[in-house]
Amino acid sequence: MREIQTEKITETVRELCIRANYFLPEDVFRALQKAEASEEKAVAKDILGDLIQNADIAKEKEIPICQDTGMAVFFVRVGQEVHITGGGLSDAINEGVRQGYREGYLRKSVLGDPLERINTNDNTPAVIHYDIVPGDRLEITFAPKGFGSENMSALKMLKPSDGIEGVKRFVLDTVRSAGANPCPPMVIGVGIGGTMEKCCQLAKVALTRNLEEKNPNPFYEALEEELLDEINRTGIGPQGFGGGATALSVKVETFATHIAGLPCAVNINCHATRHMKTII
Ligand code: SF4
Structure with missing residues (x-):
């Protein structure tokens, strides 16, 4: 021992x-830079620039x-x-x-x-x-976990017959009703399967994934990309002022489930998606 x-x-x-709390993960920082570079709407571009500057100042001055x-x-x-x-x-x-x-x-x-x-x-x-x-x-x-975004998260016990279309609908409905509240651009953690509580935990674990790492399962990698694309078509944009960058990433985690169920949880995070790991 x-x-x-x-x-x-x-x-x-x-x-x-x-x-x-002081240092935004590098992958999240790079995702903000990428979003700023490709953003076409002037106000949205400015906001993304401000968020990047905010993260830079926090790092340099060692403040939250x-x-x-x-x-x-x-x-x-x-x-x-x-x-x-x-x-x-x-x-x-x-x-x-x-x-x-x-x-x-x-x-x-x-x-x-x-x-x-x-x-x-x-x-x-x-x-x-x-x-x-x-x-x-x-x-x-x-x-x-800040609660501006936590409060906009949701769980739905879908029926098996709802299938993948039901999952997509629920994720998009949750993001649309969240609007500007979770301080977009968001990171979306999606849990599919398990029991009620396991499903919510999957969605939270999804938020700790590196944004630059693709899902190892090609089926879920495609689902993540499709959902991100759809979310960025909602037009919510950075801080809700409109634009293309509503979300930086969508991450899906799955687990076995019961024949009678299809639980789906959406845990929303904000532009300040913070996490850090250490091993003792
Ligand atoms: S940026 Fe995130 S942690 Fe900060 S107020 Fe918005 S939702 Fe809360």
Whole structure:
């Protein structure tokens, strides 16, 4: 067994929280540049230029890309040969969030109870998804999620007879009704299959994919390209002012499902699609 101290995990998470909120992933940055280069509408081109400049300033001055520094979402792959020492793994991650959000001057946006609505003032608790995998390493992906875009996301339990056309219709309807609210250009994560909760998780995982990596399955690669094309024909455009760049990318994740169902989830992200991964 390989031992990993909780102090090491807390320190790693602290760094992830700060860095992911300051530094836009390179693939997202390049996607914004590409969108700006091909945008034909003047206002849209200007907005994309502003978003690129915003990301540049955040990087140079080491300040948050957006004022909404998100609810802290983690995907943690725990090697089954790893032994965590010094306390609980979830406690260590939450302590890293606490320290990172305080020391990085990141906005604390989390309420302890959804109806009492009292801020916990340290951005905890985090939402943590665990996966037990072979090996002796701990892989932590941090993806802070702003709620301008999270609020526009949706799940639909489609019928099997709805088929691929039903999936396309639902994705496009969700994007159209989101309009300018998720701060476009968006990144669209689509989950297809599984159960209700698995489907939503697939859509969120899709948002952590590298925008420049094609889907390994040619069928879903074609679906991603078709959906992106259709979404960019809606005319919503950057920040909703019209134009061609409504979305930067569409990513689809799938899982086995039941004979009686076809769940589909759409998780929308914004131009500040932030995520960062580290391996201990
Ligand atoms: S949707 Fe994204 S860009 Fe818009 S306020 Fe939220 S985090 Fe910021």
